[in-house]
Amino acid sequence: MMLARSAGDRLIGNRVLLTLLVAAFASAILLPFASLSPNRLASGQPVMLWQALPGWQLTALALIGLALLAATLARPLPQRTSLWLSLIATLPLLGLDFFSLGDYAHRALVDASPAARVSQGATFWILLFVSALIAIDALQRLRLGLVKRALFGAAALVVIGVCFSGDLLSPLSIMREFANQKDNFVDQLVRHLLLVAGALIPALAIGLPLGLLANRRDRLRNGLFSLLNVFQTLPSIAVFGLLIAPLSALGRAVPWLGDLGVSGIGVAPAIIALVLYSLLPIVRNTYSGLAGVSPGTLEAARGMGMTSRQILWQVEIPLALPVILSGLRIVTVQAIGLVVVAALIGAGGFGAFIFQGLGQYAIDLVLLGAIPTIVLAVIADFTLQILVTFSRPPGTR
Amino acid sequence: MIELKGLTKTYAGKNVVDNVSLTLDTGEFGVLIGPSGCGKSTTLKMINRLVPLSGGRIILNGDDVTELPAEQLRRRIGYAIQSTGLFPHWSVAQNIATVPQLLKWPKSRIDDRVDELMAMFHLDAAEFRHKYPHQLSGGQAQRVGVARALAADPEVLLMDEPFGAVDPLTREVLQAEMRRVHQQTGKTIVFVTHDMDEALQLATRIALLNGGKLVQYDRPIELMVKPDNDFVREFIGQADLGLKLLSRRWVHQYQREPSLEHHATHPGLDHCWQLDDAGRPVALEGARLDEDHEVTEVKPEWTATPGMSMKEALSRMVWYRVMVLPVVDDAGKLIAEIGMQGIMGIQAENGTQAS
Numbered sequence: 001m002m003l004a005r006s007a008g009d010r011l012i013g014n015r016v017l018l019t020l021l022v023a024a025f026a027s028a029i030l031l032p033f034a035s036l037s038p039n040r041l042a043s044g045q046p047v048m049l050w051q052a053l054p055g056w057q058l059t060a061l062a063l064i065g066l067a068l069l070a071a072t073l074a075r076p077l078p079q080r081t082s083l084w085l086s087l088i089a090t091l092p093l094l095g096l097d098f099f100s101l102g103d104y105a106h107r108a109l110v111d112a113s114p115a116a117r118v119s120q121g122a123t124f125w126i127l128l129f130v131s132a133l134i135a136i137d138a139l140q141r142l143r144l145g146l147v148k149r150a151l152f153g154a155a156a157l158v159v160i161g162v163c164f165s166g167d168l169l170s171p172l173s174i175m176r177e178f179a180n181q182k183d184n185f186v187d188q189l190v191r192h193l194l195l196v197a198g199a200l201i202p203a204l205a206i207g208l209p210l211g212l213l214a215n216r217r218d219r220l221r222n223g224l225f226s227l228l229n230v231f232q233t234l235p236s237i238a239v240f241g242l243l244i245a246p247l248s249a250l251g252r253a254v255p256w257l258g259d260l261g262v263s264g265i266g267v268a269p270a271i272i273a274l275v276l277y278s279l280l281p282i283v284r285n286t287y288s289g290l291a292g293v294s295p296g297t298l299e300a301a302r303g304m305g306m307t308s309r310q311i312l313w314q315v316e317i318p319l320a321l322p323v324i325l326s327g328l329r330i331v332t333v334q335a336i337g338l339v340v341v342a343a344l345i346g347a348g349g350f351g352a353f354i355f356q357g358l359g360q361y362a363i364d365l366v367l368l369g370a371i372p373t374i375v376l377a378v379i380a381d382f383t384l385q386i387l388v389t390f391s392r393p394p395g396t397r
Numbered sequence: 398m399i400e401l402k403g404l405t406k407t408y409a410g411k412n413v414v415d416n417v418s419l420t421l422d423t424g425e426f427g428v429l430i431g432p433s434g435c436g437k438s439t440t441l442k443m444i445n446r447l448v449p450l451s452g453g454r455i456i457l458n459g460d461d462v463t464e465l466p467a468e469q470l471r472r473r474i475g476y477a478i479q480s481t482g483l484f485p486h487w488s489v490a491q492n493i494a495t496v497p498q499l500l501k502w503p504k505s506r507i508d509d510r511v512d513e514l515m516a517m518f519h520l521d522a523a524e525f526r527h528k529y530p531h532q533l534s535g536g537q538a539q540r541v542g543v544a545r546a547l548a549a550d551p552e553v554l555l556m557d558e559p560f561g562a563v564d565p566l567t568r569e570v571l572q573a574e575m576r577r578v579h580q581q582t583g584k585t586i587v588f589v590t591h592d593m594d595e596a597l598q599l600a601t602r603i604a605l606l607n608g609g610k611l612v613q614y615d616r617p618i619e620l621m622v623k624p625d626n627d628f629v630r631e632f633i634g635q636a637d638l639g640l641k642l643l644s645r646r647w648v649h650q651y652q653r654e655p656s657l658e659h660h661a662t663h664p665g666l667d668h669c670w671q672l673d674d675a676g677r678p679v680a681l682e683g684a685r686l687d688e689d690h691e692v693t694e695v696k697p698e699w700t701a702t703p704g705m706s707m708k709e710a711l712s713r714m715v716w717y718r719v720m721v722l723p724v725v726d727d728a729g730k731l732i733a734e735i736g737m738q739g740i741m742g743i744q745a746e747n748g749t750q751a752s
Binding site for chain 1: 445447467468469470471472476478479480481482483484485486495496499529531542545546555
């Protein structure tokens with residue numbers, strides 16, 4: 001009988017949202033919202049949500065929670081209204097999450113020692129991720145166009161930007177680490193980006209022609225892909241290690257290469273390893289993009305008197321572009337992550353903060369390296385996703 | 398004019414096209430037909446050198462095709478294929494403009510030509526110009542494909558089973574359009590198909606191939622009434638030979654003056670048409686299979702036009718159970734009639750008249 005209930009009788013309209021709310025509620029009760037520690041390295045005292053937030057903030061949080069709970073119900077709100085409600089509610093949730101943390105830090109540190117630190121706790125993160133997941137789920141179910149999605153993304157960025165703009169978050173431990181490392185942070189950001197670009201440009205310069213070659217020469221293809229697969233399976237740390245001996249020998253044997261910075265550690269092995277890792281996705285996607293162009297289209301192009309060069313540039317490359325760009329998207333995100341590991345051999349980048357923080361057991365310094373890396377990866381992924389969409393023929397997007 | 402002289406193609410020691418020689422005059426509609434693997438597509442693709450020749454020569458309007466640069470040759474030859482091969486990332490207008498673009502025509506001339514071709518294929522320019530291939534139906538895409546092949550006013554149009562992948566209804570419409578376009582443009586066309594009905598519909602010359610060899614090259618009627626051997630006879634099929642013959646005859650060849658009053662003296666002709674003020678037929682008295690003087694209302698479904706094939710006219714007579722059909726002009730005015738006697742007349746002059 002229970003199975004036979006029709007959709008009209010259902011109480012819950014949005015189970016995903018309900019699950020997320022239950023998770024957020026459970027974490028708010030069981031896990032700390034923040035932690036207070038006497039200094040940078042000592043482990044902190046957990047602070048629960050109801051201890052950290054004054055009454056009006058708890059009330060506001062409860063109201064947002066109730067609004068979201070109402071959005072999970074099948075009735076009385078129509079489905080689209082519920083989805084819009086849950087989407088819009090994520091913005092104050094996001095803002096309140098940041099504001100309450102900063103506000104608590106200000107109050108908690110007034111009469112603490114100057115060395116005392118406030119860090120964000122599990123509940124802060126869970127509220128952050130839950131609001132992101134609610135927003136993503138609502139955006140998908142609403143099937144909004146690219147413009148409306150981008151507008152919502154911009155609104156969320158404005159909320160986050162406002163939280164970071166003033167002094168609100170500056171007493172937090174991670175922001176103090178940031179303040180200490182400010183000049184260094186920009187240097188490492190630039191270095192991180194340069195390493196990614198320094199790996200991707202040669203990888204494209206080598207990978208695109210190899211993909212074309214794989215498409216044109218059947219016999220070469222299998223050998224080429226087996227070789228590139230081997231690179232892909234090697235652990236990155238092992239590659240860095242393997243490159244130390246030959247590169248330092250090379251740097252010593254050829255002095256002008258040594259002057260250029262080629263040595264066993266540093267930028268040179270990092271870039272070589274990143275290029276090797278990037279080759280397979282680029283070559284494979286270039287190959288399959290070109291292979292995906294229908295034989296009829298190519299026959300017609302040839303039959304109408306296009307030269308091989310015209311066919312390549314006017315037909316094959318434009319039609320393969322979405323797949324090639326998907327490959328670029330994979331390797332860009334991958335390279336942003338791998339550059340972190342390259343800090344181990346002294347190449348720099350955000351990985352430097354992470355390994356420094358791990359060495360000092362300063363978890364906020366680790367986050368100072370990890371969070372920007374994640375943000376970079378998400379931005380790169382989103383930007384290239386848009387490029388992929390726009391490289392498709394109009395109307396098939 | 399296209400001349401194939403001893404054309405041969407060898408793959409792995411086997412002649413898939415074996416010493417084929419034929420001449421297709423300017424303005425002819427030549428169809429290459431035969432069972433799968435008979436070498437018809439290969440023969441076609443040797444004309445624009447998509448397949449290199451192993452032996453023999455192809456002369457296109459006096460030029461040996463192997464002596465021209467391949468790209469230059471192909472721009473003189475229209476090419477339409479079964480999968481249409483439209484460029485998915487280009488609009489309909491850009492697709493049609495492909496060869497004129499390659500030939501670097503000025504933009505205004507290209508635009509005019511695109512509009513002209515879209516009109517010829519009944520594609521509303523305002524609606525279709527900016528559409529993309531995946532937004533078209535199969536029939537529309539195939540029209541764009543043929544329009545693109547004709548864009549630069551080529552000397553010859555090659556078509557490789559162009560209507561093989563569309564549904565039967567669309568195929569009939571496209572075949573009728575192709576016949577009209579051929580009459581309008583007077584283009585020399587080489588057309589590959591495996592469908593004998595399609596070949597009989599369209600061709601002025603049919604080349605029947607088997608195992609790479611040319612079996613018979615003739616006008617469609619001759620192929621039917623004077624087959625060179627049993628293979629030709631079997632390939633055409635004997636069961637509906639009469640109907641196939643009728644598919645090559647047109648109503649205007651056999652129509653006669655319409656009967657506007659009863660002629661009791663002529664048995665079987667005892668019928669007459671009732672017309673309205675505009676001269677359109679409204680009813681037929683008599684000429685029914687069952688009752689002589691029954692009045693039958695004239696419906697558009699069973700009127701004939703001068704350009705209709707006799708096969709279709711016969712089909713309508715059988716289906717609507719009448720011995721005679723009104724032949725009307727574009728305005729629906731009665732201009733003639735076509736009767737069972739006209740159809741029987743065809744059998745008497747078997748093979749004596751080529752269409």
